[in-house]
Amino acid sequence: MKYIKKLVIMMIPVMFLAGCSSASIDTKNVSKEAIERNTMTKVQSDVNVIMNKSYDYVLQNMGSPYSTIYSLKVDNIDKFKNLKEISDKDMNNVEILSEGLLYPKYTSDYKLDGSALYIALKDDKVSEVETCDFKNLDVALLMDEEANAVISVYNDYNSLNENNIDKDNLDTYIGKEKNSISSITKNKKCQYSVYIEADGGIDIDIYNIKDSNFLVIAYKNNEITYIAQRDGRKIAAAIQKNIN
Structure with a gap:
């Protein structure tokens, strides 16, 4: 279990870095809903409408x-499978290979149809557009061929109620099924989710609590392997210092 904790700690700085990138979405001058629907309809019919367009163009339209x-x-x-081989430098060797934007598809009466458009970006340009299953999304299928981890940053998420979290007894959830944590998460949406190709695959959900506090939960085969409440302010400050 210790190496999973190491993996979680390793990924948190990258999540803040990814969050800084996606945060600019809220400050963009996005188009009105009617234009967005119209563009979505066009893209569903012909992906060439947005091929090679910029990241800003996609957001605006x-x-x-x-x-x-x-x-x-x-x-x-793979070194994280063996505790003896883990070193501090492994924590910093993370490269963002590519990013993609996920848009749910809607029917003519604006109801979700169960699928979504995944718009892949390379060098700030649309490089590929594909349809995927939205209800049962498997982000591993959307990963770059050279990637071994993926982070999803959600624009619409819910904050957890700190009163529902008993920090002293979080370890009692380790070894239990994922749905056992519903008494804390209350079926709310997490802010980040992570998939790591190590030890057969590890899923991590990160829920916002308040300010820079997060509840971090790791799963393997739908079983909770790590859970902790973490304060990310120092990590966020360090990253901000490095990217300025």
Whole structure:
């Protein structure tokens, strides 16, 4: 279980970095709903409408996506299977290979149809558009070919109520099924989700609590393997210092 905790700690700085990138969405001058729907309809009929268009063009004409998905390359990720081989430098060797924007598809009467458009970006340009299953989305299928981890940053998420979290007893959830945590999450949407190709695949959900406090939960085969409440202010400050 210790190496999973190491993986979680390693990914948190990257999540803040990805969050800084996607945060600019809220400040964009996005188009009105009618124009966004019209563009979506055109793209569903002919993806060439947005091929090679810029990131800004997509936001201005389609609005904010449901989520922004980042494909990552983590050097020597397999080393995290062996605790003796883990070193501090492994925590910093993370590269963002590509990003993509996920837009749910709607019917003519503006109801979700169960699928979504995934718009892949390379060098700030649309490089690929594909349809995927929105209800049962498997982000591993959307990963860059060279990636071994992926982070989804959600634009619409819910904050958890701190009163529902008993920090002293969080460890009692380890080993239990994912749905056992519903008494805390209350079926709310997380702010970040992570998938890591290590030890057969690890899923991590990060829920906002308030300010820079997060509840971090890792799963393997639908079983909780790590859970902790973490304060990310120092990490966020360090990243902000490095990217300015």
